Amino acid sequence: MDREVSGVRRVEGEIRVGGDKSISHRALVLSSMADGQSVVRGLSAARDVASTLQSLGRLGVELECGGTTVRVLGKGIAGLKLPDTGEPVVLDCGNSGTTARLMTGLLAGAGVRARLVGDRSLLSRPMKRVIDPLCRFGARIEHREGRLPLVIQKGSLQAIRYTVPVPSAQVKTALILASMFVGGKSEIEETIITRDHTERLLAAMHAAFRSEPHENGARITVWGRKDPHPLDMEVPGDISSAVFFIALALIVPGSRLVVRNVGLNPTRARILSVFKRMGGEVDTNVEAGGPEPYGTVRVRGSSLVGTEVSGREIPLVIDEIPALACAALFASGETVIRDARELRVKESDRIEAVCDMVRRFGGEVEEREDGFTVRGGAPINNALIESGGDHRIAMAASVLACAAPGTSTIRGAECVSVSCPEFFDLLEHVVQ
Numbered sequence: 001m002d003r004e005v006s007g008v009r010r011v012e013g014e015i016r017v018g019g020d021k022s023i024s025h026r027a028l029v030l031s032s033m034a035d036g037q038s039v040v041r042g043l044s045a046a047r048d049v050a051s052t053l054q055s056l057g058r059l060g061v062e063l064e065c066g067g068t069t070v071r072v073l074g075k076g077i078a079g080l081k082l083p084d085t086g087e088p089v090v091l092d093c094g095n096s097g098t099t100a101r102l103m104t105g106l107l108a109g110a111g112v113r114a115r116l117v118g119d120r121s122l123l124s125r126p127m128k129r130v131i132d133p134l135c136r137f138g139a140r141i142e143h144r145e146g147r148l149p150l151v152i153q154k155g156s157l158q159a160i161r162y163t164v165p166v167p168s169a170q171v172k173t174a175l176i177l178a179s180m181f182v183g184g185k186s187e188i189e190e191t192i193i194t195r196d197h198t199e200r201l202l203a204a205m206h207a208a209f210r211s212e213p214h215e216n217g218a219r220i221t222v223w224g225r226k227d228p229h230p231l232d233m234e235v236p237g238d239i240s241s242a243v244f245f246i247a248l249a250l251i252v253p254g255s256r257l258v259v260r261n262v263g264l265n266p267t268r269a270r271i272l273s274v275f276k277r278m279g280g281e282v283d284t285n286v287e288a289g290g291p292e293p294y295g296t297v298r299v300r301g302s303s304l305v306g307t308e309v310s311g312r313e314i315p316l317v318i319d320e321i322p323a324l325a326c327a328a329l330f331a332s333g334e335t336v337i338r339d340a341r342e343l344r345v346k347e348s349d350r351i352e353a354v355c356d357m358v359r360r361f362g363g364e365v366e367e368r369e370d371g372f373t374v375r376g377g378a379p380i381n382n383a384l385i386e387s388g389g390d391h392r393i394a395m396a397a398s399v400l401a402c403a404a405p406g407t408s409t410i411r412g413a414e415c416v417s418v419s420c421p422e423f424f425d426l427l428e429h430v431v432q
């Protein structure tokens with residue numbers, strides 16, 4: 001679907017974005033392992049989360065959905081087995097890397113024979129980062145040169161002791177899930193902090209686990225074969241969707257935007273600090289804890305200056321970098337992104353896709369292997385952008401289209417539904 005997006009005069013109003021995708025996946029998966037019925041409210045309507053819902057359904061988990069509320073009848077750790085019918089159960093993970101990696105950990109731990117498939121983008125994404133550690137501890141996984149389709153064979157895992165070599169919350173979570181099925185004590189370490197939703201939900205479910213700071217990262221200890229208690233929670237709004245509206249409000253002069261009920265977990269909301277140090281007028285008010293802190297963000301159109309984002313800050317803003325590139329184009333001076341090689345293996349090669357998008361809008365950008373430098377502050381033009389099926393590129397391009405003169409066209413705009421089906425409705429609601 002092509003979407004025409006025209007330049008706007010101002011951004012004004014109040015929005016709520018849909019439930020956080022990362023938290024939604026985890027709430028569903030962990031609830032299916034609990035010993036009773038969980039209730040998750042405010043679940044994301046994203047297509048990626050539907051992939052997780054369907055996959056759990058195929059594993060025999062009973063899920064009752066009514067709007068954005070879902071009741072999950074947990075089967076307990078020992079209950080997540082399937083009768084062996086000879087054929088592996090097929091789980092379609094669609095476009096969702098999180099579904100594929102989390103399910104690989106869960107299935108390897110549960111010892112369920114399954115075949116994981118996905119769309120063209122997912123078939124190209126690296127899976128060895130989960131396959132290697134799982135196989136080292138006893139899993140049997142067939143793969144196509146480290147990529148999907150995967151076939152997980154029945155195997156029996158031993159306790160895991162592993163330091164995750166890439167900063168990846170998906171890998172960390174896959175190993176935590178697998179270790180929940182294994183007797184004894186497993187230890188998973190990360191040397192660079194990544195999003196900690198799994199740990200927060202496990203704590204809320206009184207799971208047999210501990211997370212503690214270790215060197216510069218964290219050590220997670222899991223005592224396996226103990227069912228977590230059911231979960232009862234409200235998923236806050238997704239900061240990685242809200243960020244596109246926040247970036248737009250920052251770069252369009254005279255704008256005022258309020259984002260309510262958005263997740264403000266410190267391992268996710270770092271982009272707001274980055275915007276603040278660029279001179280962005282961003283006020284954050286944390287209103288409640290629960291397993292996941294959330295609150296209100298108020299933004300005004302601002303004069304921005306470039307910044308550098310690198311090292312340990314990268315995993316904390318990894319999904320927000322396309323939106324950051326939009327703000328960078330309107331900031332004076334250079335914005336430098338380094339140490340972000342991971343972006344090359346997201347739903348698209350996001351370094352290449354962001355640089356291409358910036359150039360098409362008339363901006364100046366230098367691409368490097370591990371990032372890029374945007375030279376901002378010059379006027380931009382309207383553009384024709386191919387999303388390449390990457391939801392975050394489609395949303396970033398829409399932000400720039402709103403800030404550009406004339407009308408731009410976003411090709412393949414329907415992919416926003418992968419993370420934010422409500423994106424264009426919200427955009428229409430706040431632009432003038």
Ligand code: S3P
Nearest residue numbers: 022098167168169170171318319
């Ligand atoms: C996610 C972790 C990140 C992120 C992805 C969602 C998660 O990926 O980019 O959109 O829910 O754990 P990695 O863990 O591979 O860095």
